[in-house]
Amino acid sequence: MIRRLLVANRGEIARRVFATCRALGIETVAVYSDADAGAPHVREADRAVRLPGSAPGDTYLRGDLVVAAALRAGADAIHPGYGFLAENADFAHAVTDAGLTWVGPPAEAVAAMGAKVEAKRILAAAGVPMLPSLTEPITRFPVLVKASAGGGGRGMRIVQDAAGLPGALAAARREAAAAFGDGTVFCEPYLERARHIEVQVLADQHGTVLALGERDCSIQRRHQKILEESPSPAVGPALRAELCAAAVAAAKAVGSVGAGTVEFLLSGSGEFFFLEMNTRLQVEHPVTECVLGLDLVRLQLLVAEGHPLPEAPPARGHAIEVRLYAEDPANGWLPSTGTLHRFAVPGVSTAFAPLDRPGIRLDAGVEDGSEIGLHYDPMLAKLIAWAPTREEAARLLAGTLARARIHGVATNRDLLVRVLRDAEFLAGDTDTGYLGRHPALSAPLVSAVDGHALAAALAGAAARAGRFPSGWRNLPVQPQAVSYAGGVDVRYRFDRTGALVEPAGVTLVQAAPDRVSLTVDGVGAQYAVHRVGGMSYVDGPDGSVALAELPRFPLPAAEAPQGSLVAPLPAVVGRVAVSPGAKVRGGDLLLTLEAMKLEYPILAPHSGTVADLPVRAGQQVDVGTVLATISPH
């Protein structure tokens, strides 16, 4: 029986596992890097052990440190979550070797699935439908180049013709070797317009393998899933039965124990082919939990403890999960870092647990004030809607997301809302190329920010409100002006009663520092405004906008010397540290001046070459004497 469990992970998945532990009365142990010292998963654990450093390679990927932490904290089991060490056979070995319970598949199964080329051979033998691994010379294009040790889409490349193949293979090998320590790659025919369908499996130590229905994960960006749902709009009962049978066969073939996922590509013609199998809990497991009313982590723990699996309940309704990432779809999906000043999702019914009635589940790794760094995966949270029908789930999820207050970092929220409201998506007509075909989905929800900017400016005015009418003039000439980055200029003026005179056509109903209510053409709109420093985060009826206020009085840029350094005071040249022609970096000492018993260092203002050095040690210089000239590189 597990009494104290360590989760070898961070963020939402650590919190997810802890939640089940608490429900079961199991004590919890967290590990954390220095960057995560204040993270929620650390606070929520009964005990926590520091992994010094912040880079994953120094912390969450250090199996030896994690096992040592478990022993030190008195844990008797380790749950790996997903990612990091979840599919590391050596780590699985180390855990069991240390006498701890491993909440995951046997190391052998992990190893078998980790090497994809080998896995394909085993599973094909077990009757799992398989795309052929292509051998050179390859004549049919397009093909997909994959890393044998890869996962989660990393290292994959689509090659359209023979000319592109050698380069793609070489690049994929390099990338695979760097990322996974194994440069083995292979090619498969690339199925266009295919869907990504996966089957959740769960196996106990007594030979029972349950197939818990499918998940459709076709909405991907660069092979990264961002929206998952169950059931798939493309899967009927017959196909489901075939998929589940294939998944069970695959799980049995590799001797999987615990949670696993068998991923398939479903072609437009209804054929499906094995893609890969993951021997761990998946990020998207909540959709399965919601439609089945199961706690998969609880079942994982039961299996690890040696209990037999109960029967699977029937699926009910429809669940959709979206992954909220700190990355900017409108800006090349660049990851966004910084402080998450606010993270508030309205109308959440539950967190980290199956819903007992239709509603919203939030599995978040972050909270107000979390620092979003570059060390780890930029996923902030998963938001799951469960409703009787797919349409209802999509509408509820879109509405909830749109009203969420997420301030401080750019996210893919607007994109997710657009997808959930997109006709093609709602028709269930999607495949893995969907996002690529619809670049317009990356556009922000709010196209014209005037209302938001006015609300931000008026909230600012409300925050500055004093005894007298705001901006009162007995001779009004011009409005107050506030400018935001991106060429957004707001002008506003109140009359003596606080009504807006400018801009015309807008009625100010009420303004407070955090809330502004405006009426335009007889329609009122509420804007929630959150001001942090020069930033205004404005959540309005049609979406959210982050506005960076420009300073009223920009500081003049520092005088950039034109390469010449002049003496700032009358002095004697002390040491000369460089000679003409020397290469210097900004901040390097060039020479010293001595005056009034003090020594003044003269530093290179920027990198460059010492073009001229007209002074020598001991020379008297006057104010303005040129000491050196640095020509930039």
Place this chain on the structure above:
Amino acid sequence: MPVLSSAVDPEAPSFVDNRTAMLARLAELDEALVAAAAGGGPGYVQRHHARGKLLPRERVELLLDRDAPFLELCPVAGWGTDYPTGAGVVGGIGVVEGVECVIIANDPTVRGGAVNPYSLKKTQRLGQIAAENRLPLINLVESGGADLPSQSEIFIPGGRVFRDLTALSAARVPTIAVVFGNATAGGAYIPGMSDYTIFVEGQAKVFLAGPPLVKMATGEETDDESLGGAAMHATTSGLADFLARDERDALRLARSVVRRLNRRPAAHPVGGPPRFDPEELLGIPSADQRVPYDPREILARVLDGSELDEFKPRYGTALVTGWGELHGYPVGVLANAQGVLYSAEAQKAAQFIQLANASDTPLLFLQNTTGYMVGSAYEQGGIIKHGALMINAVANSTVPHLTVNIGASYGAGNYGMCGRAFDPRFLFAWPNARSAVMGAAQLAGTLEIVARQAAAARGRPFDEDAAAGVRAMVEQQIETESAALFLSGRLYDDGVIDPRDTRTVLGIALSAVHSGQFSGAERFGVFRM
């Protein structure tokens, strides 16, 4: 606290008529304000902008804290004279880095910002306000110097501006000069006499004599930049403390200077709004001056919570006296109720003013008086003696006085109710207000009676037709010269204000007053009993 009640009926014909008359007066005021804001007119404004320069009010707006109020003082100085409305100067009280300051800005689009006699009066008045209320003075300078045709009215008295600047500094009231353009000859002493100076690079030109005069005086061939450029003054002469890259940068620097003046803004008191709508102030003052009106209706729309503790409410009822608060500042109020001041009212006022001095409470005078009562009964009753009591008290009172002419201010009533000659800290007029030695009709009629008597004494026939013409002409002239705008144009007040702004204007004035210290008078003149 006793709360004032109101009998105002916005539907009543008299209210509607009064409001209509007031709106007509406000339209005249607006016209004057628009003329002031137009500066030198579109052509000069365009030329100024084309040079990348800001207008004086644009400079002021940037100098002020965002959303802070700005009370322009004497905005229509020069109205009705040969000089431009506004007198080429923008001035007022505004908040910079949380500190209330007096700001004076030359308008270079108005004849190059040249100083005419009204500019001088306005500048001196603003300086006086800075000194009396201890408000830092910020000069935004760009002036071509004296308006040469009127130099005889400017040169000799004008020197006082420089004396006042250094007197302010000696009194530890900070002075800051931001030079945007010309400040030559005498004008050079504006930065010269200021505590802090900021010169705009490539624009400020500050010298005693320009190249032609230097050539005449000494034969030296030189140029503007060597004589008085901003860079020269910042690096060589030391006259400029800060060299600003451009106008906006100069205003940034001015703000940073104020921030470091170590004048911590006091915690402001808070006062609740009146219970009655200030909008109704337009319909309360009688359109017909001969009809007095109850000033309590005004106070009910100006004082905090419409609360007034009346003093001696049953004695001398033609003058309302009482205590209230305005934006949280305690004030003693004296307000004419029935136009005329009698002996009882004068004695009541004298006592009340002494009480205010005893409790260091500022006084608010709401003028609506035709003067002290005349006639043998009143003369015999000692009306002069009693009026003198009141004037003595007003004149020697040392608590700050704020005066608003809300209707009429005639004769010695103007003195007793703290007219301009009695140096109230601030004096404002409503657009309907009139002020003169007496009413136009009375004055014209008096002149006719005197003329009739003179004719009779010389045994000459009295020309009735000619007299009627003269009388009409005189009446018209006096009527014009009694009007608020005319008097404001001559700097006899600090501005004509919209009645609905009264509470805000007085609140700003009271706040300014509290920037300095004050205490009640230790002694008064000998009271004639």
